[in-house]
Amino acid sequence: MEEIHILTQFTLLNTPAGKLSTKIQSLQQHVKRELEVTINRFKRYADIRRASPPVFNPDDMVWLSSKNIKLTRPTKKLSESWLSPFPILNRVSTHAYHLNLPSQWKSIHPVFHISLLELVKTSSIRSRYQEPPPPIII
Numbered sequence: 001m002e003e004i005h006i007l008t009q010f011t012l013l014n015t016p017a018g019k020l021s022t023k024i025q026s027l028q029q030h031v032k033r034e035l036e037v038t039i040n041r042f043k044r045y046a047d048i049r050r051a052s053p054p055v056f057n058p059d060d061m062v063w064l065s066s067k068n069i070k071l072t073r074p075t076k077k078l079s080e081s082w083l084s085p086f087p088i089l090n091r092v093s094t095h096a097y098h099l100n101l102p103s104q105w106k107s108i109h110p111v112f113h114i115s116l117l118e119l120v121k122t123s124s125i126r127s128r129y130q131e132p133p134p135p136i137i138i
Helices: 015-049
Strands: 061-065 082-093 096-099 111-113 117-119
Touching: 061 096
Parallel strands: none
Antiparallel strands: 061 082, 061 117, 082 096, 096 111
């Protein structure tokens, strides 16, 4: 049956269509709630294994991974896996840092993700000082 209210508010009430509409809306709300529960469960288990990102300070020395950098060596296997230590200029975001690269490396963007950086560890033993490696040609 249809009802039409001309003077107050225009509504058409078709009982089968209204029932279907409410059923679809309740189903959508149920699916949305279940999806939120599932997302929270996945997040809880993922956060258990997730470590907080390392925080570097300006002027800290870090090693740069050569993972995505083309070197002049004939094979990647024989080339250095970590490039000479570079000072950090500033923190761009929680997971990116701006490095002070040499002027020969103009073609490389100086902002790197933290997964490509490793903090230089200094030894507490005085006789263990090593000279920094020579610069690498790219």
